[in-house]
Amino acid sequence: MIELETPPPGQPPASPASFEHRRLRDGTFWQTVPRYAGVDEATFLDHVWQGRNSVKTPEELFATIEGLVDETFIADAREGFELAPMAVRVSPYLIAAIDWSQPYNDPIRRQFIPLRSTARSDHPRLTFDSLHEQQDSPVPGLIHRYADKVLFLPTQTCPVYCRFCTRSYVIGPDTESVDKLALGKTPDAWGPVFDYIAAHPEIEDVVISGGDTYQLAPKNITLIGNALLAIPHVRRMRFATKGLAVMPMKILTDPAWVDALVGVVDRGRAIGKEVVVHTHFNHPNEITAITARAMAVLFERGVYVRNQTVLMRGVNDDAATMLLLVKRLEYVNIHPYYVYVHDLVSGVEDLRTSVQTALDIEKTVRGATAGYNTPTFVCDAPGGGGKRDVHSFEWYDRETGVSVWTAPSVKPGKYFLYFDPLNALEPRMQARWAVPELQDRMIADALAHAGGTVAALA
Template identity: 50%
Template sequence: MLSCPLTKRVSLQWGLRRRLHSTSSSQAPLESLPVAQFEYWRKVPSWRDITETQFLDYKWQMKNSLQNASSLFAFLESTVPSTIPLANGQATTREDFIADVKAGLQHAPMATRLTPHILSLIGWNDPYSDPIRRQFIPLASGFQQDHPRLQLDSLSESRDSPVKGLVHRYPDKVLFLATSVCPVYCRFCTRSYSVGMKTETVTKKRFLPLRKYWEPMFDYIAQTPTVTDIVVSGGDTFYLEPAQLREIGQELLKIRNVRRIRFASKGLSVCPSRILDPNDRWSDALIEISELGRKQGKSVALHTHFNHPQEISWVTERAAQTLFQNAVTVRNQTVLLNGVNNDVDTMKRLIRRLADNNIQPYYVYQGDMVQGVEDLRTPLRDIIHIESHVRGTIAGFMTPSFVVDLPGGGGKRLAATFESYDKNTGVSKFVAPGVKGNTVHEYHDPLWSLPGYTETRQI
């Protein structure tokens, strides 16, 4: 057994060393958890011979991530079967599917980046209907006409930035944008205006992960005593070096008025093996900051992002339980997405899987009014219906809040607390007195969901 000032580590039978906060004979060993070790990545032809040790190695995951469109096309050539089903019961060819992806990427606001972990969880025998494929790989055939009220910065974050990279909207909370890079790029990203590489349709407003850009943000927070709550996001804090994550955490904890820090990362969802990799220090840094905060009486948490139960593999479960064993608080923020999770059964299964792995289901968001991804947005009536059927099926403290992040920067409101909702026009109106006084904020359902809608646009 190795020991260090903050954590004790135990070598286990999994071929990996995992971090355990403390051990005693009275604790149930995690090895007894009923998780199957199906080597799901071997379904992908090019990874048929990849061993568990290789697959769980963070460096291998990064080296084999798809970083651009051409590597995605090569991957699809070698992975997608020659014939695949369409939603209408007919079939199409691999070549037609790839042509559909190529045309889709020409109009997408987000660039391509995907980890082997997430690629391995896609059902490639039916990619048209797969809920993970829908989130990351656009298809021209699936595009829907944009609502005229859509924007790339739909939450008006740039307008609420007193310092570049810092969004101050709520009285006591700021958003600290540490980087604009992520391990994967989601099609529906709310920060399409800044996150990832530029695309054919969007030039990005980037945030580089450099101390000189963070200094003015630290100064602003220290000079604004009403700010007690910091969300460190991006991009994804998973893409910070461990030393950078530690530096940001330590600097923020030194500021007297800071009481709560949340690190936002999709890493647990899209590359969970990093948490388990004994050669990588990102989760050590997170655990150290969490422990340092606890010693100071301040809370530090990880906020992650799962949208569908298919994203949770046995590797995910082990990584989540490892964080739990190390006393790291983990909460999840789901985005409600058409054809992915906008049905009661899927949402219930997702929430239960998260809860059973000690990931607190915190928010389910109505999709933001971002340009270029209307096929994934849902009408408000969906979130209200799902909320009413989920509530009561699991403990209240594991029931997420179903919210709309109001366009124009009104902050989050419970979806069911609209002032008015006209289902014929799809317009709902909200007020957020605690954030923006009596200003009315309108959310607009996607055009395709309105009664009598007919498509007028071709791409």
């Protein structure tokens, strides 16, 4: 008989803090906002009510949060909206998720409501449409940058408008500071997009975004899904929506939309094609018991969901918050896929972080959970280089904040530059960026270290 040794002890008992990701906000939490005090659960969960009661002007917002914040905050936000490149639209769900006792620091407020007092000047090298999507657009509403993948933009509207939107050049109505590009955004205008995809056999992967696919009528989800599934070489499709993060109740109360989505997913599965949803959570507070209920519906009906997060100062730029977000996402069956270094977007310099911040947080997140649920941290190289792993820069000068990237499979021989926000640099370096000749020299030096030249910039 073999004598068994006493088994080695396992992990020590988990601390209560390690279960934080399971503590989802529940109950009628929205009733703490005076405007919603009398709103019962059935009404709050109604996506039509959420849409109708979303605030769409600064004054509507101020009326909604009256009594929760002081006049100083209101004046600060009023001036912030005047400078903002994005229009305002915030759902009651998000307004209720904000901690109004700390409006300056709340991570959800920071994403949707600009303040004059925290505004920073844009980086001198920032350009409108920093990802140069319009240069890679063969027909209106379609971006073809990667050989096997396209991005289809069938709508220009979203259930909310995020301050930091990369496509602020095109999304939503015009604002005081920006006239938006107008793209063809009706079913009539989609024919050339389908024709282009059908004529390019190398395209296997289609991202349907916008705007936000939450805004598409069920019949248009079906129309787009069927048109793309019918193209033999299209193998994969992703419907992109931030809706799960900002209005999860639509999944519970809009069965026609869910049925349309599930119909496309099921038809794709039946013919061996993958159809999934990509969503966009940035902070653990965006995930509530309502999100869990919505995800239970999608999971049970076989819809796979991946998440893309944007790294933002004061929102999720510390390892503890990012870890909690990752754990909470996987807890509700959402796959944490990417964390993006914030794109160079006009008017949101207060939200950008350095590449170094991404490197530091990634180091902590990796190893905290299963590898397949560990997001890849990427920098979307300005100029059209696409998403690069943050560790893959050719050169990174932490003092000047200039990082140099290449993308051999996207634009061979080209070099791409990302610039850390000036407020992450030492004052003497910030002063150098005020002088155009010194800017050119810092850029030329970084390129030389990376083996590139100014002539090879994308």
